[in-house]
Amino acid sequence: MNNPIDASIPVLTEIIYPAYAAGAEDETAATPASPLPPSPMPDAVTVSAATDPMNGSATNPAPSEEQWQTLEQSLKEIVLKNVLARVDFVLEHRVRDNLADVLQTAVEGLANEIRAGLKNSLEELVTRAVTQEITKVKNSK
Structure with missing residues (x-):
């Protein structure tokens, strides 16, 4: 042939x-x-x-045994590369999701603190303004 x-x-x-x-x-x-x-x-x-x-x-x-070892080594490298790529992908998404949760909690806590501080400031301001007006009315009589 x-x-x-x-x-x-x-x-x-x-x-x-x-x-x-x-x-x-x-x-x-x-x-x-x-x-x-x-x-x-x-x-x-x-x-x-x-x-x-x-x-x-x-x-x-x-x-030969050497060829099997070479094949085994190359398979290990390919599998490790694929696993590491997948780990990076999963890790990035978990970090992103957890970071989003942490940031959401922090923003909610910060908003609540700002709201409480603003409420106290407005109460003091209104109380002071009303007290001043009452004092002016009493003094003008």
């Missing part, structure tokens, strides 16, 4: 490993290829190509 000219072109059912992981014995495979960044989850092509649908046996070698 693959001739020597297009041997480097993968088909859709092949899993492509870096040359040093595939265990190839030719000269080009002896030099390690630059590894690609690990994907967060194996895709359907990789999973379906790992077993031969005709007999269910594995057609390619299982991933």
Whole structure:
């Protein structure tokens, strides 16, 4: 199926490993290829190509322990990043809601204090004005 000219072109059912992981014995495979960044989850092509649908046996070698650790680390980083983004979102909303409650309580308390102070000031002012007018009326007679 693959001739020597297009041997480097993968088909859709092949899993492509870096040359040093595939265990190839030719000269080009002896030099390690630059590894690609690990994907967060194996895709359907990789999973379906790992077993031969005709007999269910594995057609390619299982991933090495190092590859599993790399996959695990990348998954941990992705999950942590997503959790931290969600925590920031929830924390911001809770702080905003609690701050709104605290500010509302503070504004209500301040308004009540101002209202009580204004009431006392007006009572004193009216009482003083009435007393002065009564005094003027008494003195004018």
